[in-house]
Amino acid sequence: MTPSAGSDDRPEERAAFAVELPVFSGPFTVLADLLLDQKIDVCDVPIATVTDRFIAYGKETEEWSLEEATWFLAVCAILLELKVGRLMPRHEVVDEEDLLGVSPDLVYARSIELSAFRIVAVELGRLLEEESLRFPREAGPPPELAHLYPDVLEMIQAEDLARIAAAVLRPPALLDLSHVTPIRYTMAEAVEAVRGHLDRLGQASFRDLVADCDERIQIVVRFLALLELYREGKVDLEQAETFGEIEVRWEGEAA
Amino acid sequence: MSSVREVEALLFVSDEPVASVALAQALGTSRQEVDRLCEELAAAYEERGAGITLRNVAGGWRLTTHPDAAEAVERYVLASRHTRLTKAALETLAIVAYKQPVTRHQISSVRGVNSDGVLRALVDRGFVAEVGREETPGRPVLYGTTPEFLERLGLPSLSGLPSLAPLLSRSAEDAPAED
């Protein structure tokens, strides 16, 4: 169900939703193509920022196109999955092939290739072991030849020496995580908040439950908490009409 | 006229494999002559049961101790050169060696599991290094084996790797299962 990136089944670019980011500025549809084609690194794009802009754009144009919003959601979901795949340690390789499916022929070819590599890996291990029985001489030229070493201070100044020291002593680079928006709200807190509100009110609208939220992410987490409680059978949800008010009722034991 | 004596002396002060051409330059002779002298010297060591051996590894000539003296040397230097690589590391090393230059992604595809950690360990140990970037979107890093890899395996060059072709024609079922 990959939204086809370069085809016609996405909204026309009337007053196209555009983004302005360090790595790219222009229509989001173009950015999405570039990301899906891996011409831009997904980790260079703050998806949270893009989403904020999209919502703002929806408000500005006062014309929510369901088609456009759906397409945007689908693209963001895929980008998030790619991004998570890039950032999280994992056992399975998540890549385009996995999303699109790999042909059985390719799987078979790879299994033969891999089994060949496994056999040859054993051989490499044996060579390595044999070779470890031989010791080289690491002393280099003897001290009598120390005069052949060049007079290094003839060529450099203190600043050069500092640069060389920095290069040799530099600690390994830290992983840059600035493109990941930190999550400051936890699900556990949100569950507790919902439980506390309902304990007081017995029944409440979703709007009431998030009245004390300051940030959108906090509202999102609280909504997820609500879904979690619903899944556990602790709350009952009711929504009279699409986009209507969500009524929440506590069903679990008294909190 | 250069001699075995001079070649042996140069090899003795070298702390890495030395290309014939470097020896030839220092001795004012030809590469062919150097190779001939080295082969002569290697044979002489072998013949007299010397504690030293001379072999062509990693593109150059290199003196090392004889394997039969390994136990005594280890006791003496209180160290072992023994490197135990895990099965996963050896498998990844094999893929890099035969498919180089190769991207992280390609390695993981062949192995079917994420190999980033194991690849980093091989880079840290000097067996594998970045050798460039692929001219495709995202310009992923390309990896290849290092001269140290050849040295640590005692191979003269990459063409000294065991042939993969006969293994590829064998069926996948013969393969040792991964544990």
Next chain:
Amino acid sequence: MSSVREVEALLFVSDEPVASVALAQALGTSRQEVDRLCEELAAAYEERGAGITLRNVAGGWRLTTHPDAAEAVERYVLASRHTRLTKAALETLAIVAYKQPVTRHQISSVRGVNSDGVLRALVDRGFVAEVGREETPGRPVLYGTTPEFLERLGLPSLSGLPSLAPLLSRSAEDAPAED
């Protein structure tokens, strides 16, 4: 039963004169036996016109290149290794300057290669000197830079060395991002 092979291998990996008693210990034999084997080996080198000689100097047995090969060795060390020597010497000097007092072992672990020869060269040049011993088992020698080093760089004192901190952070930013 220890052999000429084992004695030769031990001498080969040593970078300074080795006392017979140290060799005897590693080989589980007597000093007398070691001396006999070494004399035998020395005679064999002499006889076959080898590029290495074995001599009993102050402190013990030591392998060196044969004097007749000295000219070729000097030419070789100068010609083919000049750039490597410069790089090695500069790196080692930089480490001593910024990490002093520092042991040989610490230098080698930072550089990732044995740095004894190059350290000796810097000592010979008078840029680096022994400044004490570390109070740890084995009491390894500690090295530091000399007044001559400061003088050559035109620095009044060690505190005149450029600070490393801004270079470390800037180079971290300049470094290619890990993808």
